[in-house]
Amino acid sequence: MSKPTHGALEAELKLRDEFFSTVAHELRNPLNALHLTLAGLVRAQSGPSPMGPDQVVARINRASTQVLRLSKLVDDMLDVSRISSGRFQLQNEEFDAVAVLRDVIERMKDQAEPDQILLTMPPSLILHGDRVRFAQVVSNLLSNAIQYGERKPIGIHLRADADRVRLSVIDRGIGIAAEDQERIFERFEKLGKESPNVRFGLGLWIAREVIGAMHGNVSVSSELGKGSTFTVELPKESVMAPSA
Amino acid sequence: MPDDRHSATILVVDDDRGAMEALSDILEYEGYHVERARNGLQALEYLQHTRPCPSLVILDLLMPVMDGWEFRMRQKEDPELAKIPVLVVTAISATAGIDAVKILHKPIDINELVKTVAMYCH
Numbered sequence: 064m065s066k067p068t069h070g071a072l073e074a075e076l077k078l079r080d081e082f083f084s085t086v087a088h089e090l091r092n093p094l095n096a097l098h099l100t101l102a103g104l105v106r107a108q109s110g111p112s113p114m115g116p117d118q119v120v121a122r123i124n125r126a127s128t129q130v131l132r133l134s135k136l137v138d139d140m141l142d143v144s145r146i147s148s149g150r151f152q153l154q155n156e157e158f159d160a161v162a163v164l165r166d167v168i169e170r171m172k173d174q175a176e177p178d179q180i181l182l183t184m185p186p187s188l189i190l191h192g193d194r195v196r197f198a199q200v201v202s203n204l205l206s207n208a209i210q211y212g213e214r215k216p217i218g219i220h221l222r223a224d225a226d227r228v229r230l231s232v233i234d235r236g237i238g239i240a241a242e243d244q245e246r247i248f249e250r251f252e253k254l255g256k257e258s259p260n261v262r263f264g265l266g267l268w269i270a271r272e273v274i275g276a277m278h279g280n281v282s283v284s285s286e287l288g289k290g291s292t293f294t295v296e297l298p299k300e301s302v303m304a305p306s307a
Numbered sequence: 308m309p310d311d312r313h314s315a316t317i318l319v320v321d322d323d324r325g326a327m328e329a330l331s332d333i334l335e336y337e338g339y340h341v342e343r344a345r346n347g348l349q350a351l352e353y354l355q356h357t358r359p360c361p362s363l364v365i366l367d368l369l370m371p372v373m374d375g376w377e378f379r380m381r382q383k384e385d386p387e388l389a390k391i392p393v394l395v396v397t398a399i400s401a402t403a404g405i406d407a408v409k410i411l412h413k414p415i416d417i418n419e420l421v422k423t424v425a426m427y428c429h
Binding site: 088091092093094095096097098099100102103106107114122125128129132174210211213237 | 322324413
């Protein structure tokens with residue numbers, strides 16, 4: 064095996080630095096929210112007019128939401144490490160994709176507006192593959208739709224034909240500039256001047272890697288100011304027998 | 308709620324829902340009325356269409372659609388809106404080019420936040 068060149072090593076180090084910078088920034092927001100929530104709770108309960116039990120529980124639930132965000136970021140970092148080093152494996156089990164979708168939506172409903180998420184799917188759709196990873200991809204796509212969906216309705220469509228399963232997550236939010244639509248799937252990329260400060264974190268890169276390992280693909284169509292549609296396509300045969 | 312409720316309105320501009328909720332909880336507990344915007348454009352539209360103006364704007368910098376720098380530039384183009392003081396809260400250290408009555412870096416010190424807000428909201 065040949066040694067990497069000085070230039071290749073420098074490029075790798077630069078990528079690693081950008082990765083740390085991206086992750087640090089992603090960690091700061093939930094950390095700040097968690098800190099403020101707890102500090103606000105302590106301030107209120109130490110003052111002359113402490114809050115009632117219901118309000119205290121509501122604050123603790125908000126703190127818990129931020130802890131879960133942090134936990135997901137750590138999971139994403141570990142996934143990047145596993146995928147990058149080839150230590151990534153898929154499970155093969157039978158599951159109902161509709162049940163998985165409903166479960167993900169139930170867990171994320173507090174992040175969305177009431178009745179914001181509209182479902183179009185069959186009563187049941189049995190797949191063979193990695194249930195947890197499928198749920199992770201759905202969660203990543205839905206999380207982005209909520210974050211950048213401008214509180215407008217989000218559609219989730221699941222359908223299958225003879226040889227394909229297709230899942231679409233559709234928002235009517237801020238959209239993504241044409242020149243950024245491929246870059247959002249990269250691990251370390253920041254978007255260009257047409258979509259400044261839009262941060263997809265690591266989720267889309269992980270989603271594309273996971274679906275790719277199932278011989279499928281993830282794509283986006285989007286227009287600035289009008290919204291985005293992320294589509295996951297899985298060939299039925301590959302879903303039946305994933306190989307990682 | 309504390310007994311000494313204020314009548315002042317504060318506009319909080321932040322795209323991070325967790326940060327927005329945490330800030331709003333604190334300010335509302337202190338007795339302020341809080342309005343919310345998820346980016347600079349929403350904030351600008353709120354200010355252009357709402358009277359009386361809020362006593363203070365609490366502004367994040369890195370936001371999609373319109374960031375904090377552009378919001379400040381557009382705010383200052385309107386003499387009436389330019390009078391509203393702006394408190395910046397940000398996770399980044401590179402805050403060059405932004406002018407504000409104060410810049411607080413995340414994680415925010417709650418005592419400093421409450422003290423600063425009280426200076427501009429009577």
